[in-house]
Amino acid sequence: MLIDFVLNISITISVIYLFHRIQYSEDSAKLTSAAFQAALMVTLAVLLLFVPIEYRGYSFSLFFVPLLLIKNKLYLKIAAFALVAAAHYFLSSSSVIEILIAGVLYITAILIMPFFKSQTTPLMTWFNFIFTLLLLTGIDLFLEPLVWMQFLIITFMSTALMITASVMYEDIHSIIRVLDRLNREEYTDHLTQLGNIKALDNEVNRLGSRTETISLLLIDLDNFKVVNDTYGYGAGDAVIKQITGLLKNYVPTGGSIYRNSGEEFSIVLADVSFDRTVRLAEAIRNAVEHTNFHVGKNEVISLTVSVGIGFKDSGGTRRQLFKDADNMLHAAKKMGQNQVMFLPLIK
Known part of the structure; x- marks a missing residue:
């Protein structure tokens, strides 16, 4: 279980860094596009499906964590979940009921998020915390009874993964914003904001x-x-x-x-x-x-x-x-x- 958790963290860090590094070296303009961000998080979510956390006879996948980090376009969020849900069903032979529970919770979450001004790390951590608890509750009610230790451990691991992903995600983007600003200043007249x-x-x-x-x-x-x-x-x-x-x-x-x-x-x-x-x-x-x-x-x-x-x-x-x-x-x-x-x- 501990190894699975470490693998989840490692994959998250590696994929976020690698995608941003490769994309920035090719075309930084695409880096901040909604489509690229969605593709990044879908890839990460699918990879997390391959390393579920096994505890007391039940496999928990934290695939939903990167999906919650997708910003902006509603249709991209829905399309991203649809792709990951299909991968979840065919790759891990997951129950349709579990996917439906996750889907209902995810759609509810992405409809609520726009009411908040910014998706900061603390906010996303709370969203993820509540999402995980509700998902585990749905599994407990409709699929398989869970013990309180499963609730505690999976919620802790999900929260830790969200904090790691969100902090790294924001850190990389803060660096990119600085580089973009410097690049703009190199080609912009400070007084008029015209090109130089x-x-x-x-x-x-x-x-x-x-x-x-x-x-x-x-x-x-x-x-x-x-x-x-x-x-x-x-x-x-x-x-x-x-x-x-x-x-x-x-x-x-x-x-x-x-x-x-x-x-x-x-x-x-x-x-x-x-x-x-x-x-x-x-x-x-x-x-x-x-x-x-x-x-x-x-x-x-x-x-x-x-x-x-x-x-x-x-x-x-x-x-x-x-x-x-x-x-x-x-x-x-x-x-x-x-x-x-x-x-x-x-x-």
């Missing part, structure tokens, strides 16, 4: 082999240093946030916006015509020129932007796209600012 220059490079590289054309707008605030010098960096940050909000209103569906540096932004558009790109740039320039930006409670200022456009078709290169946009931005500055500049499209 690294995110811009990644997006252009991603679109390079998937789209026929890529439009790049480099947008630079004219004389922005004066704002910081006159009103302070706090006011400058406030203006940057307001510009961000304005630009978001002009980015069409499928486009993306980035903050390249202090006062320079960029917009990337996929499969948008050259003419439409120019019209969008002019609309942005005009909108900024006619917008009042708040630098204090009762004080507003006017600003302008210079825009340089780069356009890449199937024959262009990523390097040329950035070079053209940068050259056109410098040309707009030299032409007196508050300009949209682009190379004529030669057909």
Whole structure:
């Protein structure tokens, strides 16, 4: 019995760690998906069926413990139990009555859980404790009389397994959340929460082999240093946030916006015509020129932007796209600012 219990603990730790480690090395985005979590817990539940705890002539399987840890999607929880119940019936020749008892209790549990704000380890421990007692009571009433020691030992082992699984599960996810946050910060501008220059490079590289054309707008605030010098960096940050909000209103569906540096932004558009790109740039320039930006409670200022456009078709290169946009931005500055500049499209 003790060996069976140790095996249950060992399998739980090993499977949770192994699944997360392999999946994270392949694609961390899938790690937090509901489907992956359900698959993990179904696998663990089926493995636990192979190591039931034998005590006083009755075999108790703790397969329900990982199933209780499945979060979010109700249909995934039901599907997961159905799969494990089928495995329970065919692999362990378990009684249909025991599976039905477990099923009724499980459906009741997953319908109650959403009423709690978060599924913490203490909460899940209590859920599991009550679930185990009710399951043993059902077995005692409808299948085979049990003695109090069976209640005590199986409930203790089930609780210990739940605490182990829940703590490890949450610990791994806390580490993953930290790694994801660090990864986001590497590609995110802290002030505006827009993508930074690294995110811009990644997006252009991603679109390079998937789209026929890529439009790049480099947008630079004219004389922005004066704002910081006159009103302070706090006011400058406030203006940057307001510009961000304005630009978001002009980015069409499928486009993306980035903050390249202090006062320079960029917009990337996929499969948008050259003419439409120019019209969008002019609309942005005009909108900024006619917008009042708040630098204090009762004080507003006017600003302008210079825009340089780069356009890449199937024959262009990523390097040329950035070079053209940068050259056109410098040309707009030299032409007196508050300009949209682009190379004529030669057909």
